[in-house]
């Protein structure tokens with residue numbers, strides 16, 4: 242699914258109005274009908290509704306919603322904030338429609354005027370500013386938003402299209418923005434919804450279709466995207482009846498150190514459960530029994546060191562030996578001992594196929610930036626925000642961090658993800674994809690190790706690095722969602738993500754057969 246900029250959304254709007262029999266007022270009515278239906282599903286008709294409207298089309302949506310809620314028996318009132326001297330045409334048309342049907346529902350608040358004190362249990366609807374925001378709010382508008390935010394403890398807030406004050410495509414850090422519990426947005430996610438720094442503004446997101454032109458959507462390029470089930474279904478390749486273990490690749494996993502063998506176990510199990518043909522694990526001496534007992538499907542090389550690994554480079558002494566492994570996954574629980582760093586550097590001398598680099602392997606790269614240049618092009622790097630910062634440095638805000646992520650993916654021809662609620666995946670072509678599966682139950686030690694195993698497995702099976710990243714991150718989150726549904730977000734642990742991989746694959750197959 243494409244993520245469009247505010248400018249592109251305006252163009253989509255204009256294109257739809259030009260190319261189809263739908264007028265801009267019809268489009269607004271559609272948007273208002275969808276929002277009203279959502280509100281009616283979530284709040285009883287005894288809920289008083291205070292709709293705060295600006296003078297643009299976002300306010301026009303608010304006026305139409307007020308009318309439609311009244312039609313459904315709600316005690317809804319529109320408070321029109323005169324933050325400028327000019328109202329948009331569709332705002333005025335909807336004001337007139339409301340005025341005609343329910344004149345007592347309109348309340349004008351002049352600039353610097355006072356807001357009403359909402360009744361207990363009232364729902365606040367924010368239709369002050371939408372994607373037409375041209376600068377951070379200030380003055381009276383900012384004061385109004387501040388007052389509404391002060392009411393949050395006692396009232397739920399539903400934002401229409403985008404929380405007022407939030408910039409769709411730029412950072413809104415240190416600006417005044419409505420803190421919504423729910424955001425009802427039209428047709429597309431906005432980039433701002435996916436940034437961790439905006440989590441307190443956006444709340445739950447509901448995307449409501451309003452039938453914008455599919456032609457415009459198809460023909461308009463976009464740099465930002467959201468992965469969806471259909472796309473993953475197209476990537477997924479079911480196993481063929483005559484396939485054998487050689488068909489699905491041999492992966493080498495280099496992981497674990499004393500006290501962190503669990504990370505190696507989680508990665509190995511995830512790699513096996515994702516369908517790799519053969520898995521060899523290189524682990525320190527202390528981990529032998531642990532891996533052999535926990536993952537009998539994996540073969541095992543023991544390092545000469547007991548508590549960390551320092552000789553894994555010996556598996557790839559030359560280019561011919563590298564061909565034995567389709568890919569290597571390195572990092573979970575590995576530690577950053579001097580011998581480990583040295584062996585990693587030696588490994589990169591002869592292994593030039595895309596590999597998966599996570600956790601301590603990323604920390605090693607962070608402390609020896611020259612090694613970054615030796616990472617095979619096409620490799621998958623999987624930092625969480627702290628590892629990202631160690632690798633590429635700090636940024637002032639989340640938008641700048643995305644740019645830094647993308648710049649490194651392009652410059653180094655790497656596939657780099659940045660973990661989070663909406664994991665961002667940056668590709669060498671400059672595009673950035675966000676993943677929407679997953680839940681806070683996955684915020685538990687070992688979840689990332691599971692992801693490394695999944696990605697390593699998919700690369701070994703011959704998925705392209707891009708396919709492996711898109712599909713692996715989606716499967717990881719979906720399995721986390723199955724685990725949470727069965728065991729709760731609190732009780733689920735990283736092993737559960739591995740256990741539910743099977744259910745996710747079955748779901749993919751089901752989608753294929755529909």
Ligand SMILES: NC(=O)C1=CN([C@@H]2O[C@H](COP(=O)(O)OP(=O)(O)OC[C@H]3O[C@@H](n4cnc5c(N)ncnc54)[C@H](O)[C@@H]3O)[C@@H](O)[C@H]2O)[C@@H](O)CC1
Pocket residue numbers: 250251253254268269272295296297298299300301302324325327329369370371372373374375376377378379382401402403427451453
């Ligand atoms: N295709 C779509 O997505 C559709 C959009 N609609 C609505 O239309 C909205 C966009 O409408 P508009 O373009 O009229 O924009 P807005 O409703 O966001 O308002 C723009 C107005 O606010 C003023 N303004 C901008 N920044 C300000 C600031 N910082 N402080 C105070 N005033 C400021 C502008 O001067 C202008 O008068 C969307 O967010 C959505 O709610 C819907 O009506 C239907 C279809």
Ligand SMILES: Nc1ncnc2c1ncn2[C@@H]1O[C@H](COP(=O)(O)OP(=O)(O)O)[C@@H](O)[C@H]1O
Pocket residue numbers: 625660661662663664678679680681682683684685686687688689690691692717
């Ligand atoms: N709130 C959340 N919503 C969705 N996914 C999450 C959430 N919290 C964590 N995750 C996912 O869980 C994984 C955690 O990885 P990481 O921090 O590397 O864990 P660890 O180092 O303990 O293995 C990431 O893939 C991340 O996207």
Ligand SMILES: [K+]
Pocket residue numbers: 299367368369370371400401402403404405
């Ligand atoms: K709004």
